[in-house]
Amino acid sequence: MPTDMKTAALNCREAADAVAALSSSAKRDLLVAMAERIEASVPMILDANALDMRLAEQRGIGSAMLDRLRLDAERIAGIAHGLRTVASLPDPVGQVTRSDTRPNGILVEKVRVPLGVVAMIYEARPNVTVDAAALCLKAGNGVILRGGSEAIHSNRALAGLLQQSLVEAGVPAAALTLIDDLRRETMVELLQLNDIVDLAIPRGGEGLIRFVAEHARVPVIKHYKGVCHLYVDRDADLEHALALLIDGKVSRPSACNALETLLVHADVAETFLAAAGAALSSHQVEMRGCARTRQILDRIAPASDEDFAVEYLDLVIAIRVVDDCDAAIAHIRRHGSDHTEVIVTQDKQAADAFVAALRSAVVMVNASSRFSDGGELGLGAEIGISTTRLHAYGPMGIEALTIERYVLHGSGQVRHALPQVQSGDG
Incomplete structure (x- = not known):
């Protein structure tokens, strides 16, 4: 990954165009290929996670975060299953959510399109690396992943596998960009890129979410504590x-x-x-x-x-x-x-x-x-649970990673006809 955050984000934005151009069947095949690659790489993933667990225990990380960090064969199988479930969901991109013909004959439609580039900022949970990637890619987006230091080896292993499948599908690996530089300054730089990043989603402790909300210039959907x-x-x-x-x-x-x-x-x-x-x-x-x-x-x-x-x-x-x-x-x-x-x-x-x-x-x-979980609610997986009252509220699946725009079909209608200019005789 480029050391410059802006360059990395620009590369992801360019790669997002390639994701948006994929057909529904191509996106489905891509996610299935990712699931198969993860299933074939369980020992490598477990080794990376074991290293994270040892380092986390040495740092005195609490039991709740250790549980979120821990992977085993069953949880990895669940990650692969989540990929396949997202792959099988209807493609939201291109869905017409409203169609109305106006009295002047113009057909007005609202159509789902990808958001663009989503920055996912999270702690501890390695499964979020895969869930966020699956949902963003299915919705036609690029994704920038900034996980926590406690899960860096697990996240590198999982993201590397997913990037291999992207490249095999003809999509630049930058469509899924994992941030290796975990300094707070780098996160702030990412959150300031409002001309490149379309949405930031923090997922973790209340302190992380408040930090993101306070420093972001990009739109933020917050997932505060679950009381x-x-x-x-x-x-x-x-x-x-x-x-x-x-x-x-x-x-x-x-x-x-x-x-x-x-x-x-x-x-x-x-x-x-x-x-x-x-x-x-x-x-x-x-x-x-x-x-x-x-x-x-x-x-x-x-x-x-x-x-x-x-x-x-x-x-x-x-x-x-x-x-x-x-x-x-x-x-x-x-x-x-x-x-x-x-x-x-x-x-x-x-x-x-x-x-x-x-x-x-x-x-x-x-x-x-x-x-109260995206998978249980039929979303396949979730990128988070929004407690921010914006276009997405509650568990967020692929539809929450698209936006609706208006598309109009006319036949030459004008709103205001200009007066006819009278030509002179001379």
């Missing part, structure tokens, strides 16, 4: 609620769609919290509760007001007893991060009120917060 809530209503099926709680908190606590707060209606608090406390304890989950919660679960730590705004990304959960659905909504509005909220209830009126009152990117009724 996800589960509210157990008075009319909840408590067996279902317990299953959703354990799945949401325990199945992968380092994920941004993991539960961080449990809210329980006062009418069912004693019954539900007794079962929930035992189940959470059996999974070594640390509980922090409000005063009413600690009257039922007296051995847990008290929860401060700040505890209810924390994205723990670990086996820790904050618990509050609330008087009703309105109180649960008020709590989420105060402490939430607009990521994912869940209500468990058999009362349709309560469910409808919960959904209508909250503006979070994903709101669920009687389903685990862990379904």
